Amino acid sequence: MQLKDTPPTSPCSNETMDYNELFEDEVEEVIDGEAASSNNYIEANDASDEDIGIGLEGSENSEGNNPVRDDSASVFSHHKGSVFCCHLQPKAGRLAVTGAEDDMAYVWETHSGEVVLQCKGHKDSVTCVRFNYDGSYVATGDMSGVIQVWKIANKLQVWETCIGDLTWLRWHHGANVLLAGTESGEVYVWRIPGGECKVLPGHGDKADCGLMLPDGKRMAIGYADGSLKIFDTKTATVLHHVPQGQAHTGTITDMDCHPDNNLLISSSVDGHAVVLKTQTGKVSRPVLF
Incomplete structure (x- = not known):
């Protein structure tokens, strides 16, 4: 897919809405009591040279004698350009989403690298990708401001918009509410999948x-x-x-x-x-x- 520079800001919609009537009961106070319980990493003080694939000068593991050791469980290599962003599906981490310079985002299985969903339709490098709080939706955004939301269960796109130059993308931590910042300073807040919108005004x-x-x-x-x-x-x-x-x-x-x-x-x-x-x-x- 052709790589290109970021286009000038060009919002796709100038519609106005009554923001004060939106999201009346959408967001409740969220308290997450979960604590991390796993410890699957090698302790730094316990790791030997052999554990981390580094040998002393002149040893059989030194660079030039053997290929670089690869301990990865799986490798995802479908992108055709620099990978700019990634996110793991919350809780289980069974899925990952990545976005890249090739104008593509992929959702794929972390244990096998198999593609679950190709997020097509972006117009520029994909720089923002995020699963929602429970992993049921994934949002992808590119540098031109095109934002897409996909439902994981049926692999269908449920919503799309364009806001001009995008700077960041996040989900609410307890509701299906998507947040996005822009070069112009406005921050957009959408309820997904309905698309009802509020705008938090900027100052330039x-x-x-x-x-x-x-x-x-x-x-x-x-x-x-x-x-x-x-x-x-x-x-x-x-x-x-x-x-x-x-x-x-x-x-x-x-x-x-x-x-x-x-x-x-x-x-x-x-x-x-x-x-x-x-x-x-x-x-x-x-x-x-």
Whole structure:
């Protein structure tokens, strides 16, 4: 498939909607009590040179004497360009989804590498792929802003849209609600598969990352100018706005929230990680690296 540069922003729809009437009872508070219980990895202090495929200089395992050791259980090699994103199906991890430079996304079995679903129809490199919270849907997004949602059970596409240049794609952690950030700063929130939509407004700077808080009702957005906002997703209103310079002076690259919903940590290209209180938006503890 022909590779190409990212096209200019060209949203596919200018329809307006009454967002305040959407998702009235969609999102309940979600508490996930599951804890990791498996430990299938070799402890670092217990691993020998032989375990990790590295020998001393001059040994029979050194480079040049033998091929590089491959301990992979399976290899997926259907893509015809750089692979940009991947995600494992929640809980069982039986399926994986990958997106690549060849304008394709594939859902495949992790134990065999067999293709379960080819997500066709993208117009540019696929840079975002995510299963929903229970693994029943998968969303794929490309650099031109085409987003598709597929149902795993019947392998059918159930929804598609186009929003212009896409920066990230996430699912709500307890409901079939899809979230997407854009170069222009708006964040879209859709109920799947119906497609009802809300828009969390931007201010002209790229929405570089987003996070649904554990309560399932608020969302934090980090922007390219270093500002951060916390939204009420039901009303699409800003609860707290941390302006540029108060927490960060550069692009916010990632965020995470404590399970009690009270503390949010954000990281930035300015070399700072900042802890702030989600109830007030007040910066609690800046850390310089």
